Amino acid sequence: MNSVAPIxxxxxxxxxxxxxxxxxxxxxxxxxxxxxxxxLAVYDGSCFDPIQAVIEKDLPNYEQxxxxxxxxxxxxxxxxxxxxxxxxxxxELQATQVDVYGFVDDxxxxxxxxxxxxxxxxxxxxxxxxxxxxVGAITRVRxxxxxxxxxxxxxxxxxxxxxxxxxASDTEGAGEMFRVSTLDMLNLPKTDxxxxxxxxxxxxxxxxxxxxxQLNAETYACALxxxxxxxxxxxxxxxxxxxxxxxxxxxxxxVAFADxxxxxxxxxxxxxxxxxxxxxxxADDMQFFAQHIDKDAINxxxxxxxxxxxxxxxxxxxxxxxxxxxxxxxxxxxxxxLASEHxxxxxxxxxxxxxxxxxxxxxxxxxxxxxxxxxxxxxxMDVLAPGIGEIIGGSxxxxxxxxxxKRMDELGLKKEDYWWYRDLRRYGTVPHSGFGxxxxxxxxxxxxxxxxxxxxxxxxxxxNANF
Amino acid sequence: MNSVAPIxxxxxxxxxxxxxxxxxxxxxxxxxxxxxxxxLAVYDGSCFDPIQAVIEKDLPNYEQxxxxxxxxxxxxxxxxxxxxxxxxxxxELQATQVDVYGFVDDxxxxxxxxxxxxxxxxxxxxxxxxxxxxVGAITRVRxxxxxxxxxxxxxxxxxxxxxxxxxASDTEGAGEMFRVSTLDMLNLPKTDxxxxxxxxxxxxxxxxxxxxxQLNAETYACALxxxxxxxxxxxxxxxxxxxxxxxxxxxxxxVAFADxxxxxxxxxxxxxxxxxxxxxxxADDMQFFAQHIDKDAINxxxxxxxxxxxxxxxxxxxxxxxxxxxxxxxxxxxxxxLASEHxxxxxxxxxxxxxxxxxxxxxxxxxxxxxxxxxxxxxxMDVLAPGIGEIIGGSxxxxxxxxxxKRMDELGLKKEDYWWYRDLRRYGTVPHSGFGxxxxxxxxxxxxxxxxxxxxxxxxxxxNANF
Numbered sequence: 001m002n003s004v005a006p007i008x009x010x011x012x013x014x015x016x017x018x019x020x021x022x023x024x025x026x027x028x029x030x031x032x033x034x035x036x037x038x039x040l041a042v043y044d045g046s047c048f049d050p051i052q053a054v055i056e057k058d059l060p061n062y063e064q065x066x067x068x069x070x071x072x073x074x075x076x077x078x079x080x081x082x083x084x085x086x087x088x089x090x091x092e093l094q095a096t097q098v099d100v101y102g103f104v105d106d107x108x109x110x111x112x113x114x115x116x117x118x119x120x121x122x123x124x125x126x127x128x129x130x131x132x133x134x135v136g137a138i139t140r141v142r143x144x145x146x147x148x149x150x151x152x153x154x155x156x157x158x159x160x161x162x163x164x165x166x167x168a169s170d171t172e173g174a175g176e177m178f179r180v181s182t183l184d185m186l187n188l189p190k191t192d193x194x195x196x197x198x199x200x201x202x203x204x205x206x207x208x209x210x211x212x213x214q215l216n217a218e219t220y221a222c223a224l225x226x227x228x229x230x231x232x233x234x235x236x237x238x239x240x241x242x243x244x245x246x247x248x249x250x251x252x253x254x255v256a257f258a259d260x261x262x263x264x265x266x267x268x269x270x271x272x273x274x275x276x277x278x279x280x281x282x283a284d285d286m287q288f289f290a291q292h293i294d295k296d297a298i299n300x301x302x303x304x305x306x307x308x309x310x311x312x313x314x315x316x317x318x319x320x321x322x323x324x325x326x327x328x329x330x331x332x333x334x335x336x337x338l339a340s341e342h343x344x345x346x347x348x349x350x351x352x353x354x355x356x357x358x359x360x361x362x363x364x365x366x367x368x369x370x371x372x373x374x375x376x377x378x379x380x381m382d383v384l385a386p387g388i389g390e391i392i393g394g395s396x397x398x399x400x401x402x403x404x405x406k407r408m409d410e411l412g413l414k415k416e417d418y419w420w421y422r423d424l425r426r427y428g429t430v431p432h433s434g435f436g437x438x439x440x441x442x443x444x445x446x447x448x449x450x451x452x453x454x455x456x457x458x459x460x461x462x463x464n465a466n467f
Numbered sequence: 468m469n470s471v472a473p474i475x476x477x478x479x480x481x482x483x484x485x486x487x488x489x490x491x492x493x494x495x496x497x498x499x500x501x502x503x504x505x506x507l508a509v510y511d512g513s514c515f516d517p518i519q520a521v522i523e524k525d526l527p528n529y530e531q532x533x534x535x536x537x538x539x540x541x542x543x544x545x546x547x548x549x550x551x552x553x554x555x556x557x558x559e560l561q562a563t564q565v566d567v568y569g570f571v572d573d574x575x576x577x578x579x580x581x582x583x584x585x586x587x588x589x590x591x592x593x594x595x596x597x598x599x600x601x602v603g604a605i606t607r608v609r610x611x612x613x614x615x616x617x618x619x620x621x622x623x624x625x626x627x628x629x630x631x632x633x634x635a636s637d638t639e640g641a642g643e644m645f646r647v648s649t650l651d652m653l654n655l656p657k658t659d660x661x662x663x664x665x666x667x668x669x670x671x672x673x674x675x676x677x678x679x680x681q682l683n684a685e686t687y688a689c690a691l692x693x694x695x696x697x698x699x700x701x702x703x704x705x706x707x708x709x710x711x712x713x714x715x716x717x718x719x720x721x722v723a724f725a726d727x728x729x730x731x732x733x734x735x736x737x738x739x740x741x742x743x744x745x746x747x748x749x750a751d752d753m754q755f756f757a758q759h760i761d762k763d764a765i766n767x768x769x770x771x772x773x774x775x776x777x778x779x780x781x782x783x784x785x786x787x788x789x790x791x792x793x794x795x796x797x798x799x800x801x802x803x804x805l806a807s808e809h810x811x812x813x814x815x816x817x818x819x820x821x822x823x824x825x826x827x828x829x830x831x832x833x834x835x836x837x838x839x840x841x842x843x844x845x846x847x848m849d850v851l852a853p854g855i856g857e858i859i860g861g862s863x864x865x866x867x868x869x870x871x872x873k874r875m876d877e878l879g880l881k882k883e884d885y886w887w888y889r890d891l892r893r894y895g896t897v898p899h900s901g902f903g904x905x906x907x908x909x910x911x912x913x914x915x916x917x918x919x920x921x922x923x924x925x926x927x928x929x930x931n932a933n934f
Contacts, residue, residue: 006624024724026895045691046624074895102896127887130690143626150617157473157513159610164925165699166714168932180645182703185663196652204930223597224512232632236649247633257491420594428493428541429569458631463671465635467887
């Protein structure tokens with residue numbers, strides 16, 4: 001028996017020329033020469049490129065099998081590794097045997113037939129779209145980014161933390177959340193005053209899908225110093241945009257003894273680390289994105305890695321926007337939340353670099369952010385990237401119990417609901433900071449693919465939980 | 468300004484003796500000598516041990532601050548790294564300055580006061596329990612196991628895949644699932660025939676939390692060859708046992724062109740790899756488990772790593788159990804699902820090694836498992852580990868459309884619900900296999916901690932979704 005090799009090993013020259021091996025994968029294309037030689041492009045997902053297998057007509061199953069092969073058929077090709085005489089790849093296979101695992105039912109209607117498909121169409125066949133160049137490349141890049149995130153934090157002494165998916169609290173206050181229940185909806189238990197009796201539900205209270213693991217992560221940062229979450233989060237927003245998913249993955253580091261500057265530095269280091277990693281490890285896929293999806297894909301990351309991050313106070317950013325020549329759809333004044341056009345102006349036109357905007361008005365930020373001495377702003381930060389705008393949002397957390405309580409009172413939040421969060425401030429409180437990064441938005445930034453629905457295997461959006 | 472170092476760096480001798488540095492963390496204990504010297508044990512979570520800081524009474528805030536320090540207070544200690552004269556650690560800090568970040572409100576009632584707490588009590592203060600030795604050690608071990616899993620698969624050319632959490636399908640058929648909905652329960656929309664009108668719900672149909680990512684993972688394995696999932700899964704079972712959680716993390720590799728033997732080999736390699744990693748990287752924490760929780764904790768993993776896995780057919784395993792001397796509570800006959808006592812007998816008494824049991828009766832296994840030629844068994848496998856029983860379950864998947872359809876008919880599953888799963892068999896089908904590993908059960912096995920509720924930060928169980 002010959003050994004089976006991933007196609008990437010053959011194409012990268014890890015298999016000695018002259019040795020006989022097998023590869024296994026799916027046919028991308030078949031081309032037959034008049035001289036009775038067939039050329040199969042076989043893909044196994046281990047790298048961007050398929051390998052070329054050269055098949056002569058004297059193979060016993062040439063007529064019966066080879067000439068029936070179409071895009072999507074699965075094969076095992078055994079043959080000798082030879083240097084490729086043609087342009088393009090350096091190595092190819094001179095086949096001595098081809099075994100077919102599975103043909104394609106009715107090649108005419110095969111949804112992944114070898115032609116160009118619109119990215120919208122591919123969503124409707126999400127169970128097959130990983131077979132395309134683009135979704136294969138996205139999957140490998142997604143994997144590499146996730147690994148790079150884990151490695152970055154591991155090397156720096158962070159511990160990965162799984163915060164709960166099902167929760168009875170609401171981190172941001174008044175978020176739009178999915179309810180999780182096992183109650184029989186046609187026979188709902190009711191309380192005396194006519195409400196649903198969630199005491200009868202699985203968890204004995206009303207429960208939801210989490211919108212963020214931050215508050216939970218703070219409890220662990222206030223014990224083990226450096227932690228991060230990486231897991232799914234949810235928004236029940238009825239948003240049909242290219243940037244919203246009902247279910248998406250988020251990464252949230254939380255660091256004790258870190259202030260807002262440490263936080264900004266961590267965000268910068270992390271982004272540069274993962275961009276560097278993806279350029280190194282997925283050069284083939286990034287090349288594809290640059291050639292076919294967004295010609296700026298590689299340049300954008302290289303510029304980012306080499307840029308010195310700018311830093312600007314929110315208040316100064318407002319002045320810059322008010323005094324600039326640009327026309328904005330959304331009027332600018334102190335107190336507004338920056339719109340995407342403002343963010344992109346700052347990063348792309350004014351600073352021409354990634355920018356950390358700091359110290360936002362308290363009224364547009366969450367209750368847990370640390371109050372600055374001015375009494376008007378909080379120690380929040382957003383990282384704005386050229387080409388996309390906000391990519392990371394974070395803050396230093398309010399570690400002073402009296403200040404936290406004051407903010408909760410102002411916002412009408414009940415202290416008893418947050419008893420455990422307040423405990424962190426009662427028992428050995430420490431300054432601490434963290435941020436959140438939406439993983440799909442990161443992949444959109446890296447690949448240039450426009451819609452978050454195309455960078456997660458099975459997207460969940462309003463009226464869509466297919467597959 | 469002196470640099471701040473993680474305590475692990477000081478204790479491991481990475482900071483030169485004689486240099487002045489700061490550490491930041493929480494006080495574990497304070498001891499005062501009659502000579503007017505205080506000894507603080509300061510912990511920052513970077514490793515199992517706290518560092519000892521030696522504080523002389525001539526520090527300006529000695530009376531005011533140092534003598535008030537109790538367990539849980541947060542401090543920054545600046546001082547000179549010196550060799551420790553005492554037993555135990557090699558290095559300690561000769562403090563020149565101690566800054567207090569936060570005291571503890573009422574040390575008498577501090578839930579984590581320096582005494583032994585029952586593990587059940589700690590669940591009630593899950594927001595603080597990471598400050599204890601045991602939960603700190605579990606968290607570091609959990610992190611290291613997760614990283615090792617990612618590394619193992621990355622090194623072997625697998626791609627990590629996030630399969631959907633919210634799903635409209637039910638992998639196992641008739642599982643107990645949590646419903647996900649945004650419908651107003653007090654004003655439920657109804658159809659003409661009195662059912663809940665899920666067309667009005669967020670996803671336009673009834674939706675649930677996933678019980679497994681397997682079927683989705685198969686679609687990607689049948690495109691990119693080697694993938695794995697690592698994410699949360701859910702069971703709405705009303706089980707109050709030491710082995711059940713409503714929300715737990717699962718790892719599921721799925722491999723194209725792999726048969727049941729390849730699958731068993733992958734499971735063996737993976738388990739040995741992660742056990743080796745945790746023994747190497749978390750020696751301090753494993754030492755703690757062996758000393759205080761389960762004296763066999765380290766031996767068990769070492770034996771596992773050095774063992775040759777046994778393999779046995781289910782049918783032969785039944786014969787072994789029927790012919791052995793042991794008395795079982797659950798009677799043994801061909802066709803039963805093995806109970807924990809049977810599994811442990813096989814691994815601990817008979818084979819004295821991890822065992823892969825293969826080829827189970829079709830009637831106790833899921834529809835997607837590959838039918839064997841005997842027509843009675845399917846290519847399923849369970850890995851049984853000494854000391855716990857089943858730790859991994861998997862199978863070769865049925866890749867033949869006619870056989871799959873036959874099984875679905877037998878079980879009354881509707882083909883239209885699985886159209887996309889069937890497509891994988893219509894278009895270039897390939898033999899493929901995979902397995903599932905419950906992450907919390909793995910941690911229980913590694914640490915010797917008895918209850919899965921103690922190895923996940925915030926456990927979700929019947930009537931409990933606190934924090």
